[in-house]
Amino acid sequence: MIAADELLLGLERVCARAGIGAPSTPQRLTGGATMESWRFACGADAYVLRRAPSLEFMEGRPFGHDVEAAIIRAAFAKGVTAPEVVAELTPDDDIGSGFVMRALPGTPNPKEILAMDDAAGLLKEAARDLARTHSIGRTDLPGAVPVMDYREAIADLKSQFYEAGGDRPIIALGLKWMEDNCPDPCDPVLIHGDYRMGNLLAEPGKLTGVLDWELAHFGDPHEDLAFGCMAVWRFARYDRPALGLGSLEEYFAAYEAESGVKIDRDRFRYWMIHRTVWWAMGCLRMAEQWRTGADRMLERVVISRRTSEQELDLLMLLEEDAPAEERRPALEIEDILDDEDGEASNGEIATAISEWLSTIKDKMEGHDRFQLAVARNALGMIARDDSILAFSSDLQLADEISDGEKSLETPGLLTQLRLDGLNKLLGDVPKYPALDAAGEKWLGENEWTSQSHKNCRIIWPNSTPL
Incomplete structure (x- = not known):
């Protein structure tokens, strides 16, 4: 993580070279799954610095920021509503890899x-x-x-x-x-x-x-x-x-x-x-980026758990090719809400921390406020029980599918994958909009409502996993 004073000094060198004046103190913008964005002003004009979180983060990428800047310039020339690039960073700027562009109006939200x-x-x-x-x-x-x-x-x-x-x-x-x-x-x-x-x-x-x-x-x-x-x-x-x-x-x-x-x-x-x-x-x-130290931002580990969103979406796309009899609903909801006794569970501790973090939300601003929201999402995953991870991993079944030994025509495979996909997403991101669509499709509208899956898991009655 670059220090604020180092970033400002580097920006002063970049802006002087571009002839756009002295920069104000840059402010980190929220979001950004891979690159950082920093907004600053030179006089009356606003600019955005786009940079990598580390030089190591750029290793193995197809091209560098110099080529990305050239692509944006070409798009701008074609009439695409792309930003205007005014300068690329150089090693002498000593603030990493990136470029500066004019800020555009509007919201990305x-x-x-x-x-x-x-x-x-x-x-x-x-x-x-x-x-x-x-x-x-x-x-x-x-x-x-x-x-x-x-x-x-x-x-x-x-x-x-x-x-x-x-x-x-x-x-x-x-x-x-x-x-x-x-x-x-x-x-x-x-x-x-x-x-x-x-x-x-x-x-x-x-x-x-x-x-x-x-x-x-x-x-x-x-x-x-x-x-x-x-x-x-x-x-x-x-x-x-x-x-x-x-x-x-x-x-x-x-x-x-x-x-x-x-x-x-x-x-x-x-x-x-x-x-x-x-x-x-x-x-x-994203998890590996965090583990190796290439980028230790909190978003990395949390985004890694969003894999379950894509698994659910992927299954909904693929199941169109399954036989009609395999697509019929076969799952049910089972309530698992139990009263806790004795000392607090890990989930209760995570919930307590999340509730406390909500009390300081108004004291945070900019990227710190965004990070706080990410932290609360992470605690929610823990509170919903980390053992839910077991639903997503099955090396033997994955190998059988990869080798063509099992497919969507295999009796029961689609139902088993639906079961695992729903349960995994219930633990990771229960507010994901596609969850309700999948639940209604796979369990039936009478069985599934937007509130019916709270504190529950999905079961396959009278059947055992493949």
């Missing part, structure tokens, strides 16, 4: 954006920006921007899976499906790679910015279209499948009108599944 009027208008502008991004040619960018090989991407995810233990059956099922259904390559276009709520800025009636271009590459345009439509990036608007703003039909029509490219629904589904597996592995890697 998905909750605020998804509550704005004229969601349909925002969706059209998002489709417009994506189409313009996809029009950027390879000659417009440095040669370091990679071109995705679909099969190599699957192999890389599979390697990551085994490095992480290879014991998550639902992820194994997704990887096997991807191997069996990988589409033929198409003419590659520039992909943003992280186009979703959380990386878009907006103000009422207007999209104002497209941020975080670190995952850009050349590939299939359906990948960008699908990623922002994943359930995790729709936040509370699970009912609006296109970026949380509207319908897929509206999104596709707006994109087709701007780009002249017809959407292929089968390719779109493939990339929904591919990127869901990709983000599941990204969540798992």
Whole structure:
């Protein structure tokens, strides 16, 4: 973690080189799953420094911040609502790797954006920006921007899976499906790679910015279209499948009108599944980043437990291929609320700490306030019993799925994976919007309501695990 005075001194060197004046003390912005963002002013103008938490954090990445800055400049020139880059950091600045850009108006808060009027208008502008991004040619960018090989991407995810233990059956099922259904390559276009709520800025009636271009590459345009439509990036608007703003039909029509490219629904589904597996592995890697010391921020360990969100979403996507008899509801809810006696349990202690932290929330501001919310989420996971982790790990079953010995046609496999997925998510993130959708689908609306799963677990009556 860089000291505030060191950061300010480094920014003074950067701003002097860029000719934009002396910077004010930078303030850390909230959020950011990978990179840091710091806002500061030079006179009347506002700027944002985007930097890596450490130089070690940049090791093994496809390209550095200099290439990312070049990509943003190319997008800006194409009329995408990308920020204007004014300077890249150099080693002599002594504040790490990153760049400085002009601050844009609007909020990145998905909750605020998804509550704005004229969601349909925002969706059209998002489709417009994506189409313009996809029009950027390879000659417009440095040669370091990679071109995705679909099969190599699957192999890389599979390697990551085994490095992480290879014991998550639902992820194994997704990887096997991807191997069996990988589409033929198409003419590659520039992909943003992280186009979703959380990386878009907006103000009422207007999209104002497209941020975080670190995952850009050349590939299939359906990948960008699908990623922002994943359930995790729709936040509370699970009912609006296109970026949380509207319908897929509206999104596709707006994109087709701007780009002249017809959407292929089968390719779109493939990339929904591919990127869901990709983000599941990204969540798992967060724990390793923390363990190695590359980034010891609290968000890393908490995000690692969000893998269960992606497992649930992945299973809901994959189960479309299961036989009809396997898709019928077969699960029930069992109440496990017990009165505690004697000394406080670990869960009660975690709850007590979380309740105390809520009393100091108003005394915190900026990134510290965000960290406090993350800490309370972490304590909630502990309070809901850490033994819930057992539901997600089964090395033997994962191997059998990977080897093709078991599939969605195997009697009872889908029900077992539903059982494990629901129970794991009940422990990790019970407020995840897709949980209610899955519960109603897999148990029936009469069995599952938004409140029925409190202090409970899901069971498979009269059956034993596979």
